[in-house]
Amino acid sequence: MKRIVVEGLKYKYPLADSLALNDVTFDIKQGEFIGIIGKNLAGKSTLCQALVGLVPHFYKGAYGGKVFVGGLEVKNHSIADISLKVGMVFQNPFTQVTGSKMTVYEEIAFGLENIGVPRSEIIERIDSVLNLLKIEQVKDHNPFDLSGGQMQRMAIASIIAMKPDILVLDEPTSQLDPAGSEEVFQAIQSLSKQGITVILAEHKMEKIAQYCDRVLLLNNGKVVDFDTPGKVFSREDLEEKGVTAPVYTRVCKALGVKKAGTDEYPVTLEEAERVLRGDGA
Amino acid sequence: MKSISLYEEGTSFVHDVDPITKLWYIPFAILIPIILPLFTVSFLLIGLSLALLLAAKVIRKTIPVFGFVFLILITVVLIQGMFKPENETVLFQIGPLTMYKEGLLFALTITLRVINIIGAFMILVLTTKPSDLVEALVRKGMSPRIGYVVVSVFQIIPEMMATMSTITDAQRARGMETEGKLLVRIKAFLPLLGPVVLGSLINTKERAMALEVRGFNSQAPKTFLYEEKTYQFSKILQMGMLLLTVAAVVWRIFL
Amino acid sequence: MIKIANLSFSYNKETPVLTGIKLEFDRRSTAIIGQNGAGKTTFVKLLKGLLKADEGEILIHDHNVNRKTAAQLARTIGLVFQNPNDQIFKRTVLDEVMFGPLNIKMDKQTAKEKAIEALKMVELDGKLEMNPHDLSLSEKKLLCIASVVAMETDIIIFDEPTIAQDHGGKEKIRQIIQALKDKNKLVMTIIHDMDFVAENFERTIVFTEGKVLLDGDTRYVFSQKELLETACVEAPGITKLAERLGFKDTVITVEEFINLKQTCSPPR
Structure with missing residues (x-):
């Protein structure tokens, strides 16, 4: 079953001269683990944000083509609606902390309160994601007191608690040390094994090769290749596209x-x- | 993580009272002495506030606040005592300075009002978690967006202070002198504001996106992790304060 | 060049961040690795005089760091911060890079020359009049590097230079480090990217829980598998591969691996 269908997506940020995404087309099946690679400014973040509706709803700008996630057409639905189907985790663990909650436990509840999950279910869901992301031991800590790896796992937990069936992650480990990155990758992999569709933009090619089913190579806003890690990393023109195998x-x-x-x-x-x-x- | 909130954890019955009732107490404590401008009434209310602060075991935390307020009030007393236009009854004289009765009485009224207001606010601030207060208000229909802004300020300001010190370090690292005379410090401080403001703008944008994908703008009716904090006597207390206010008005008009 | 004896530091009395550090630095390029919270950043802040040690002393060129302000030390030791947004505050790229040199009392003409030279190195010399905030994040990082390089300090320290850099950005940083080494400067970096360490740094120091766990030639450090594990640090991928294949020597670069492989396996 196709969970994500992108057809001829074109997008230009307001005030920009050139297209950030230029005629992007691909589809992703239920449960796949997809890596997005490419040099900086190739369009990785923009594509991630287009899957959750931040592009175009948050930024505005010129938008063409179609993006369907879990049956919703992104252009016609609010970010709040889409967030029930697709969760997104960002690069910087720090700015994902809401700042309005005093404990990790309350922090995870934030999204659930917003979308109106009943109280008893909120508690059930928090307990289960705390366990899944292995952060039970810090549930009563202040979110800002966590280490980078813990903070990023809390961010993932907060999103997963909203039960999206697609998870988009934009370089979630770039600010973490090797041990912290490994914690996060293990957590993502266990989610993937539970059937969640994962889309991950990343510079760490060893990790992409190890974990992903397919790799989407972007360059200048265009899809260069979308295939297994073996095929993509065996390309002769990889370095021209700004990627080291x-x-x-x-x-x-x-x-x-x-x-x-x-x-x-x-x-x-x-x-x-x-x-x-x-x-x- | 330092929070700039003054909230003091505790187990007293004052802590148990729900935030809305404590909020009610503030206009109550302000209005009554205005309606009934008698010194006795003011003293009674101040006594009540102080008793509550004592019961909550937070009176020590009020000392710096009251200390600061007294400093300002002393100038009020001196200026009014000596220079109020209506001054005519001389009370006493110290050297060339003359204190008048009218001015001092007026200053006393102001002093009592201010202490009264501060006392009432302190009860709320010192015994209520900011997030509990905001949550209670959101339940009563305040916009969750405004609620978010109010609560997040308590945590995000300390975070900005931390950024500020990193930025100072970055400039010192490039040879900018930040230690020493006041002028040197001021000269060093100004250029820091640019990166601080810009940094927080970037963070705000990122945080706004992170909030969006967590359903911040969802149209669904909001739910709450915690059950509403209720206090068995809150209705009685609220009605009591309302009745007392009405009684005060009646007293003022008819007696 | 740098001598550190019995250095200890804590932000508050209960939790020491660094204890009993004893190190000497010569001109070998040095990578400082270890988990977050191991004390790496605190250590370089002490070197730079941004923090003052509780105990012990740091001598740079025989001068005691404790007796100088950070601003005075800026002539000898440069530090590039991790987040460029914490550092950039001038209106144009050129002014930003000239700020440091002017602070250490270079005359305007020399400062400008040094600035342009440093900007050439990071290939930003075509953007002198641009507002730094219109640059991309990786360009901003390069700009911050240039603004410290232009000060011509004898010692230069980087904090996580490769974060958020793609292949091209890393390549540029590699060249900058090489150029600084050629100028006989002491280059030090805090870093998590082990492949980059193996390919660019002669000496590696591993920090764990506020202490120096390992210190020596990069090759020697990466051969100490058990000790690395206790510090939660992994050897570079190529080292792991060579080890699994049963190579006797510790291999730290792709070139070495290929050479060894070609010389010891029979031609097909």
Whole structure:
């Protein structure tokens, strides 16, 4: 079942001279884990925001084409309506804290209160997401006192509690240390395994290769490729598009070893190990 | 995380009273002495407020506030006592300075009113969590947006102070002298305002987006995590204050 | 160049941030790694004189840091902050970069020359009259680097330079670091990107819970797998791959890996 359909999406920010997204078309099935890659200003954030309605409703600007998420056409629905279907997590954990709540527990309740979830269900949902994101131990702390990794997991918990079936994340780990990033990726993966459709924009290619089913490569607002990590990272023109392949892919490319029976280079540590062992090292 | 709220946690019955009733108490304490301009009435109300503050064990926290207010009130007493145009009855003299009865009585009225108002506000501020007050008001029909702004200020201002110190460090790091004479400090302070304002604008935009995707503008009727805080006697207290006010008006008109 | 003895610091009495740090720095480029909260940023703030140590002393070129203000230290030691928005406050790109040099009493002409030279390095010399806030985030970061480089300090410290940089941005930062090394400056950075550490820094120091856990040549540090784990730090991907394949030596760059692989495996 298709959860997201984007057809000929074009978008220009107000005051901008050029299109941020130029004729973007793709679709995503229920439960897929999708990575969005590309250099800075390639349109990754804009695309993420177009899936939750921030583009065009928050920014205004010139908009063309169609975006359907979970059956809703984004252009014709408010962000509040769309937020019931699609949740979004941003780059900076700090600015996602509402600042109006004194504890993590209350912070997670914020969205649920807004959309009018009954009290008993609010409590049920908070308890379940605290457990899912492994932040029960800090539930009574002030949100601003958490570490970056905990804060970002709280942000994800706050969104997941609203039960969207699509989760969009825009570089959620760029401000975190390796341990914090790993915590967040583990959490996202467990959500993906529960059937939530995940769309993740990220610069950390090793992580993209490890976790994603398919990778959408953007350049200058256009879709260059949308395929498995193996196919996308094996492209010869990757560096021209401002993307470095995972280190495992680069090393195998330099050595000229491909995965057996395919035209693809390995993209993860495990794949590279397997292929290079077979090579007789 | 420092919050700039003055709220003091506690278990007294004053803490248990719901925020709306405490809010009622403020206009009540202000109106009664205006309706009945007798010193006895003012003293009674001040006594009541102080008793409540004592019962809530927060009286110590009021000392700096009252201290500051007294400083201003002393100037009021001196100026009114010496220079009020209606002054004619000399009360006493210190050197060349003469104190008059009319002025001092007027100053006393003002002093009592101010102490009274401060006392009533202190009860609310010191024994009510800001978020509880706002939540109670939102339940009564205040816009949740206004409620959000009011509550978030308490946390976001300390956060801005933290940013301010990072920015100061960034400029010191590039050789700007920020230590030393007052003039040096002032010169160093002004350029900091630009990044602080800009930084908070950027943060505000990001935060606004984060709020949007959490249904901030949802049309659905809002629900609340906590059950409404009720106090068994709030209706009685509120009615009591209303009746007393009406009684005061009646007294004033007919007696 | 820098000598640190018995350095301790805490923001409040109960929780020490740094305890008993003893380090010496020569001109080797140095990466400082470790989890958030390990004390890395506090450490560089102490070096820079932005904080004062509770105990111990820091000598830079034999001068005691404790006796100087941060502004006086600005001539010897430069620090690029993590968030460019905390740093930028002039109206044009050129003024922003000239601000530091003018503060340390360079004359206007020299300051301008140094500024333009530094802006060339980050390829922003075509945008001298632009408002810094109209630049993209990664350009802003480069601008902040230029504004510290222009001060020609002997020591230059970066705080997370590669965050929010794509492939092209990282490449530029790599070149800047190389150019500074060529000028015989001490380059130090706080960083989480281990591949970048392995490829660009000679020495690596691992902080954990306010102490120095490991210190030495980058290769040696990344060979200490167990210790790294206790600091929640991972070796670079290529190091892990080489280890899994049973390479005897610790490998830290892709080139080394390829060389080793080509010399030890039979040609196909």
